[in-house]
Amino acid sequence: MSLRDLGHKGQIIVVGDEAWPPYERPPLSKELLLGEIEPERTFLRTVDGFNAAGVELILGQKVDGIDRSDKSVHLQNGKSISYDTLLLATGGRLRKLACEGADHNKVHYLRGLDDALRLRAELKAGVRVAIIGGGLIGLEVAAAASKAGGKVTVLERSPQLVARLLHPEVSDVFADLHRANGINLHFETAVQRIENRDETLVIHTHDGPAIEVDIVVVGIGVEPNTLLAETTGLETDNGIVTDSRGRTSDKSIYAIGDVASRLSSDGQIQRIETWQNAQNQAVEFAKAVLGHPDAQPEPNWFWTDQYGVNFQFVGSTRKGEVVWRGDRFSMNAIGFHLEGDRLIGASCINPGREMRNVKRLVAQGVYIDRQMLADSRTPLGKISVKSEL
Amino acid sequence: MSNWVKVAKQSALPEGEMIAVNIGELRLALYNVGGDFFATDNLCTHGNALLTNGYLDDDVVECPLHAGRFNVKSGQGLGAPITCNIKAYPTRKTGDDIEIEIDAPSSH
Numbered sequence: 163m164s165l166r167d168l169g170h171k172g173q174i175i176v177v178g179d180e181a182w183p184p185y186e187r188p189p190l191s192k193e194l195l196l197g198e199i200e201p202e203r204t205f206l207r208t209v210d211g212f213n214a215a216g217v218e219l220i221l222g223q224k225v226d227g228i229d230r231s232d233k234s235v236h237l238q239n240g241k242s243i244s245y246d247t248l249l250l251a252t253g254g255r256l257r258k259l260a261c262e263g264a265d266h267n268k269v270h271y272l273r274g275l276d277d278a279l280r281l282r283a284e285l286k287a288g289v290r291v292a293i294i295g296g297g298l299i300g301l302e303v304a305a306a307a308s309k310a311g312g313k314v315t316v317l318e319r320s321p322q323l324v325a326r327l328l329h330p331e332v333s334d335v336f337a338d339l340h341r342a343n344g345i346n347l348h349f350e351t352a353v354q355r356i357e358n359r360d361e362t363l364v365i366h367t368h369d370g371p372a373i374e375v376d377i378v379v380v381g382i383g384v385e386p387n388t389l390l391a392e393t394t395g396l397e398t399d400n401g402i403v404t405d406s407r408g409r410t411s412d413k414s415i416y417a418i419g420d421v422a423s424r425l426s427s428d429g430q431i432q433r434i435e436t437w438q439n440a441q442n443q444a445v446e447f448a449k450a451v452l453g454h455p456d457a458q459p460e461p462n463w464f465w466t467d468q469y470g471v472n473f474q475f476v477g478s479t480r481k482g483e484v485v486w487r488g489d490r491f492s493m494n495a496i497g498f499h500l501e502g503d504r505l506i507g508a509s510c511i512n513p514g515r516e517m518r519n520v521k522r523l524v525a526q527g528v529y530i531d532r533q534m535l536a537d538s539r540t541p542l543g544k545i546s547v548k549s550e551l
Numbered sequence: 552m553s554n555w556v557k558v559a560k561q562s563a564l565p566e567g568e569m570i571a572v573n574i575g576e577l578r579l580a581l582y583n584v585g586g587d588f589f590a591t592d593n594l595c596t597h598g599n600a601l602l603t604n605g606y607l608d609d610d611v612v613e614c615p616l617h618a619g620r621f622n623v624k625s626g627q628g629l630g631a632p633i634t635c636n637i638k639a640y641p642t643r644k645t646g647d648d649i650e651i652e653i654d655a656p657s658s659h
Contacts, residue, residue: 441631514615
């Protein structure tokens with residue numbers, strides 16, 4: 163759609179292996195799981211909507227192979243499509259639990275619409291749920307299961323929740339929030355095997371009691387879906403390697419989103435799994451292909467909504483030191499992440515209108531007086547850039 | 552049958568600002584864009600947030616929850632994450648008042 167918005171008149175064909183038209187993932191573990199919306203509300207556009215913009219969708223088809231010398235793509239149904247420019251947005255592939263008993267049909271994952279609908283059907287009052295993985299997916303599912311009246315246990319193998327993304331002080335807020343909603347949390351727990359005892363699943367961990375549940379939901383992350391790129395001979399390294407505009411080792415092929423291991427403007431190679439990244443890289447791809455200049459890079463931003471609390475995160479939120487503005491356990495606070503005296507990120511709990519000021523401060527990378535940040539009486543809008551100390 | 556309902560005095564809403572107004576159970580957002588008034592539903596179509604708690608820039612309102620944006624004149628959603636437009640209501644100035652036209656509930 164960005165290509166069309168920017169005036170591209172050439173043919174655009176999108177091939178996807180799911181039967182659904184392109185849809186948004188964030189609602190799958192939130193509103194859809196909570197039963198507040200149906201699949202249609204997640205669609206980016208309907209099939210007709212895409213067709214009206216001259217974008218042809220080929221749904222439910224896998225790409226078998228790419229012929230780079232011929233510049234064509236082969237579908238499983240035998241058809242071939244020629245291209246001038248090819249975009250790979252193959253996303254992530256679920257990491258699967260490898261232990262004994264993990265292939266039971268009551269062990270759920272959550273990546274696509276089909277997964278979400280299948281899981282939603284199980285979330286009823288009284289259902290006993292074990293969630294393996296204390297990341298954002300696991301926690302959002304915990305919130306939905308709890309709201310549906312389920313009894314929930316979360317098993318996390320590290321000492322904190324959302325370990326991949328967040329500073330321990332921020333993870334503590336999530337632990338507090340979930341416990342307050344009746345969720346049982348187990349840390350440093352690894353699942354040894356899942357036993358099927360007459361349709362009750364029994365989770366055996368290496369050092370704790372066995373946990374009896376009706377369903378298991380696994381949220382242990384995704385791997386970049388690079389198989390097609392690899393067999394095609396494109397460079398891959400924790401994702402499809404691209405330059406700062408998304409071009410792969412073949413100049414006619416681009417890669418974006420969860421699958422792309424991209425050189426950023428500051429010389430780092432990153433693969434980012436956020437909605438905003440996928441969105442921005444898609445727009446950037448359209449600009450790159452049409453010869454428009456790059457936009458100014460924005461700091462990384464992502465969000466989660468759990469139990470009616472909105473959390474938003476900007477910039478770097480895992481390392482460094484946190485200065486809190488407001489009481490973090492009151493569910494209305496901002497944690498500013500500092501590296502020395504430089505603001506590198508923020509973790510925000512129900513920030514509302516403050517978010518704009520927070521994003522501005524993080525984008526500027528200001529050197530800042532901690533007391534000003536922590537003092538709720540100093541409006542964020544009044545804190546301006548200081549020169550390097 | 553449609554209804555024009557007086558919701559606020561023009562002097563109460565300066566240029567570039569927005570306020571929440573309720574008509575019965577309808578929660579609406581009223582905007583002043585360059586001296587002209589516009590109205591939409593206040594609850595964002597994307598998440599549980601009131602647009603009047605967000606930001607108004609010219610004729611675009613941005614939701615504070617996930618930065619979804621709408622044109623306040625037409626209710627058109629302006630790209631991701633918005634997938635559903637918001638309902639816009641006709642408005643008019645009558646004397647010093649601002650009126651919004653809503654559909655009255657039918658009697659049967």
